[in-house]
Each structure stands twice: as C-alpha cells, then as structure tokens.
Amino acid sequence: MIEGLVAIAQEELMHFNMVHEKIKARGLVLGPERKDEYVNLLYNFRRKGGSKTTRLIDHLLFAAIIEARSCERFSVLSENITDPELKEFYKELMISEANHYTTFIGYARQYANGEDVEKRWQEFLDYEGEIINQFGVKETIHG
Numbered sequence: 159m160i161e162g163l164v165a166i167a168q169e170e171l172m173h174f175n176m177v178h179e180k181i182k183a184r185g186l187v188l189g190p191e192r193k194d195e196y197v198n199l200l201y202n203f204r205r206k207g208g209s210k211t212t213r214l215i216d217h218l219l220f221a222a223i224i225e226a227r228s229c230e231r232f233s234v235l236s237e238n239i240t241d242p243e244l245k246e247f248y249k250e251l252m253i254s255e256a257n258h259y260t261t262f263i264g265y266a267r268q269y270a271n272g273e274d275v276e277k278r279w280q281e282f283l284d285y286e287g288e289i290i291n292q293f294g295v296k297e298t299i300h301g
C-alpha cells in the first residue's frame with residue numbers, strides 16, 4: 159500500500175503544480191487556502207476509536223469519497239467547458255481521480271481484515287447525502 163500511496167501523492171503534487179502553472183499563465187495568483195466545511199464534516203465522520211483496521215478503513219473511505227467527487231466534478235467540467243485546453247486538462251484529472259478513488263476503495267477492501275467495507279462505504283455515502291444539503295451551488299470541487 160505504501161508504494162501505491164506514494165504514487166498518488168506524487169501525482170497529486172504534479173497536478174497541483176500543473177494547476178499553479180495554469181493560474182500563473184493567466185496572470186493570476188494562487189489565493190490562500192479556503193476552509194472546506196464539506197471536507198471537514200466528512201473527515202470528522204471517521205470513527206476515532208476501534209481497531210487500527212477500523213481507523214484505516216475509515217481513512218481510506220474518507221479519501222475515496224473525496225476522490226470520487228473530484229472525479230465526478232472534473233467530468234462535468236471537462237464535458238461542459240468550451241476552452242479546448244482546459245477540456246483536455248480536466249479530462250486527464252478526471253481519469254486520475256477515478257484511479258485514486260478506486261485505489262483507495264481497493265485498499266480498504268484488501269486490508270478489511272473481516273470488517274464490512276461495503277456497509278461502511280454505504281454509511282459514508284448516506285452521511286454525505288445528508289450533509290450535502292447544507293451547501294449551496296458554489297464553484298467548488300468539493301461541497
């Protein structure tokens with residue numbers, strides 16, 4: 159799992175740099191990090207107690223749901239944006255996020271050690287379905 163996670167971390171950093179280059183190329187400056195209440199709520203949904211396996215599964219599923227939503231939104235962006243360069247860029251990010259999402263779910267299943275990952279995944283999805291109603295329609299990848 160370590161090698162897979164390192165590969166994802168490297169890819170994420172590469173994508174961050176690509177996004178930053180695009181921001182600079184447009185004469186813009188990257189703003190400060192914004193508080194992301196959606197992510198914080200999902201993060202806090204993780205079980206804090208229990209076994210190492212329980213905590214690992216929840217952390218992997220938290221990461222998976224974030225990646226899955228990123229994938230979904232990059233898909234929408236790539237299908238609707240008119241700029242051909244960004245269209246292709248967002249499509250690449252969508253594919254990458256799909257791989258990250260399935261990788262995290264895959265690790266949760268692989269390291270489940272008898273725990274019911276599918277049940278917990280459904281709990282994450284149900285919880286997300288509840289909290290998402292708190293957020294409006296903003297130009298964010300998450301929330």
Ligand SMILES: [Fe+2]
Pocket residue numbers: 170225228254255258
């Ligand atoms: Fe990702």
